[in-house]
Amino acid sequence: MSWRIAQKNEYKDVAAFIIKHECTNLTFSSKLKESNGSYRDFIILINRANPDDSIMEAIMITGHGQLIPVLAAKSRSQKERYERELSGFLTDNAKNIYSIIGTEDSVKTLEAIFTSKPYQVLEYYLMVLPVECFKPAVPFIPAGIHVRKAGTGDADKIFPIQKLYELEEVCLHPKQFNERTCMIHLKMSLSSQLVLYLEKAGTVIAKAQTNARGFHADQIGGVFTLTEKRKSGLASLVMEMLLKEIFSRKEAACLFVKKSNTAAINLYKKLNFNITGGYRIAYYL
Numbered sequence: 048m049s050w051r052i053a054q055k056n057e058y059k060d061v062a063a064f065i066i067k068h069e070c071t072n073l074t075f076s077s078k079l080k081e082s083n084g085s086y087r088d089f090i091i092l093i094n095r096a097n098p099d100d101s102i103m104e105a106i107m108i109t110g111h112g113q114l115i116p117v118l119a120a121k122s123r124s125q126k127e128r129y130e131r132e133l134s135g136f137l138t139d140n141a142k143n144i145y146s147i148i149g150t151e152d153s154v155k156t157l158e159a160i161f162t163s164k165p166y167q168v169l170e171y172y173l174m175v176l177p178v179e180c181f182k183p184a185v186p187f188i189p190a191g192i193h194v195r196k197a198g199t200g201d202a203d204k205i206f207p208i209q210k211l212y213e214l215e216e217v218c219l220h221p222k223q224f225n226e227r228t229c230m231i232h233l234k235m236s237l238s239s240q241l242v243l244y245l246e247k248a249g250t251v252i253a254k255a256q257t258n259a260r261g262f263h264a265d266q267i268g269g270v271f272t273l274t275e276k277r278k279s280g281l282a283s284l285v286m287e288m289l290l291k292e293i294f295s296r297k298e299a300a301c302l303f304v305k306k307s308n309t310a311a312i313n314l315y316k317k318l319n320f321n322i323t324g325g326y327r328i329a330y331y332l
Contacts, residue, residue, distance in 0.1 A: 049098065050136045053091040053105070058084035061091055062262065064102040068117050069264045070175045070301040070323070071150050075107050075115045076261035090140060106137075106157075112145035112331075116153040126156075134160045144331045151325030158329055165329035167219060171303035172312065174320040178294045182319060186287055187280070192252070194288050197242035202234050205244060208251045209233050212271035219330065241265070243289045245281055253281040255289045264299040270311070282314055290318065 053061055062079060069076045078089060094104040107115040121129055137160060144161065147154045150173065158165060188194065197205060210229055218224050236242060242256040253276065258268035267289065272282050293300050303326040304311050312322075 049096065050092055050094045050133060052140070053086075053093045055084055055086055057093070058086075060102055061093065061105060064093075064105060065117065066262050069261050070299050071173065072115060072117050072148075073259040073261050073264060073266035073301060074148055075105070075117060076264070077259035077266070078107060078109070078115075080260070080262055092136065092140060108141050112141075112143045114141060114144060114147045114157060116147065116149050116157050118153040118156055120152060121156070126159075130156065130160050137161075146331065147327075147329045149327070151327045154327040154329055161331075163331060166332050167330045169328045169330075170306055171326040171328075172306055172322045173301065173303050173324050173326040174312075174315050175299060175301045175323050176290070176315075176318065176320045177299045178297070180319045180321075181290055181294055181300075183291055184287060186284055188284065189279075191247050192281075193246045194285070195244050195246055196292070197237055197244055197254075197256075199234065199237045201242075201244075202230065202237055204246075205237075205242070205251055205254065206230060206233060208244075208254055208271060208273065209269075211273070212254070212269060216271070236269075241289060241292050242269075243285055243292065245285050252276045253285045255282070255285045257289075257293065261297075263297055264301060265293045265297050267293075267300055267302040270302075282311075283317065286314070286318060 065076045065079055089107050089109045092106040093102045095102055104118045147157050213229055214221050214224055240257045244251045244254040253272040255270040257265045259266035290300060
């Protein structure tokens with residue numbers, strides 16, 4: 048094993064590695080793509096068996112303490128030595144951990160290395176839809192409902208439903224929700240992500256968007272319908288329209304969904320998404 052910090056001139060090697068694993072961690076892929084080789088706001092640890100070999104594993108460490116591992120599977124007999132060797136390297140390069148995010152096995156590997164335990168762990172299913180499995184339907188748009196692609200000028204219109212989404216699906220502690228931070232993040236999304244919404248009589252009633260855009264795949268998030276409008280096919284409609292936008296440019300779409308969210312899982316299965324494994328976020332104090 049030969050872990051070290053990736054240099055800027057290794058951008059193409061890192062990109063080639065992550066593209067092979069893109070649908071298992073769009074967070075890593077999108078940040079790498081956005082940096083365009085500058086490596087601003089993060090460092091990347093890479094593992095090559097030998098200096099001239101291709102990259103086998105990588106870990107992105109962001110400036111605000113997020114670790115994003117893409118690790119190879121290990122047998123039980125390999126794990127103890129592997130974790131001991133990687134532990135020293137992470138101790139030197141990951142000082143203040145806020146979260147570890149990625150596939151279940153990769154995250155658990157890093158959790159085992161750190162002496163401090165996460166104060167909260169969220170578990171999801173990772174679901175993937177390749178373009179060849181997408182079966183677009185002729186959309187039925189109920190009377191009075193309009194499908195819109197959002198732009199930066201739509202922040203005030205979308206904010207009420209975005210607030211509800213974050214309070215229900217994102218905030219670990221709803222009392223800590225901050226409207227100003229929510230608006231800042233919303234405006235950032237509107238400038239860099241695909242955001243579609245359904246509007247009726249001037250009110251946004253459902254939305255879906257990308258929250259990470261990689262080289263050949265996009266990650267979907269922020270799917271939400273007003274409580275009183277649920278079970279009426281609106282989430283399916285806005286998802287269909289978003290997927291058409293994604294597949295006009297990309298080869299795959301992925302998302303992670305809470306294991307307890309049966310309604311969402313069933314929706315995504317109807318759209319031909321398949322569960323490919325577990326996805327995990329561990330939060331640290």
